[in-house]
């Protein structure tokens with residue numbers, strides 16, 4: 440099965456070719472960061488238009504990069520949700536049109552399943568079962584993964600996602616969009632102990648998260664104050680420590696609840712170095728292991744979509760009612776393989 444994967448759920452236009460035997464053949468990404476920067480966040484209509492503009496050339500380029508001709512493609516996969524509805528519709532329409540023209544099956548796949556299984560693109564993939572911490576701009580959840588498509592949500596955020604908290608706090612600190620990586624960079628020069636922020640819901644006996652109060656705590660600590668660069672770095676570090684502590688604490692609870700000893704961290708915030716290091720240490724203490732995708736496959740990418748698409752298309756799953764685009768789509772409603 441040679442699958443072309445298309446990801447357009449938010450502000451990255453990404454494509455990839457995944458071969459069921461040979462693995463990932465090629466992947467390309469166009470980031471819209473420059474387009475949205477002046478607005479301080481993603482403008483949905485501009486995102487959709489830019490996906491339309493960039494997708495055809497990217498598809499041609501990825502075929503060239505993978506040394507594949509269109510005739511060799513045996514399936515097309517695209518992100519059907521969750522995400523920005525207009526942006527999703529671009530990927531869904533282009534993928535479905537190409538599949539129609541090439542007379543091959545097409546399937547809309549779940550963006551978070553793409554993230555969840557992204558560590559399987561690496562040389563030493565995790566075996567089932569495992570617990571996955573999915574931390575992105577729109578989602579924060581802990582999932583017990585029994586097999587592909589068998590997902591039990593152990594806990595999720597009741598308000599902001601972890602990435603959203605990074606982005607909003609970065610804004611408070613005057614950092615440019617996208618805030619998460621900028622805040623993490625600033626935190627590197629922070630001094631420990633000057634600020635301390637709450638660890639929201641850490642003591643609650645469940646696997647749920649809440650991050651909106653943390654962002655408010657940063658707002659209260661910094662408002663009406665003239666912060667120099669060092670102050671801002673100290674705040675950034677204290678914020679990052681609070682998020683990492685909270686995520687790590689809830690992961691331990693989820694591992695305890697499920698009995699698993701393998702933990703996967705995926706999604707944009709999974710690119711955070713402090714988080715990876717901390718989870719790695721916790722897993723060694725437990726005698727377990729942490730798995731994560733390479734940094735470029737933590738944030739949105741086409742490889743994870745081509746990969747999930749190839750698995751599901753090979754199992755005979757296809758779109759039967761035309762292109763699908765869903766702004767919301769519960770992960771635990773997916774069909775098992």
Ligand code: KG4
Nearest residue numbers: 575576577602619620707708710711738739
């Ligand atoms: O998975 P992703 O690329 O897109 C969504 O599906 O949402 O995640 C993007 C999120 C953004 O909130 C971004 O600020 C955050 O991931 N992020 C980070 C880092 N890199 C990306 N947050 C903290 N530290 C990072 N190094």
Ligand code: ZN
Nearest residue numbers: 575707738739
């Ligand atoms: Zn994502």
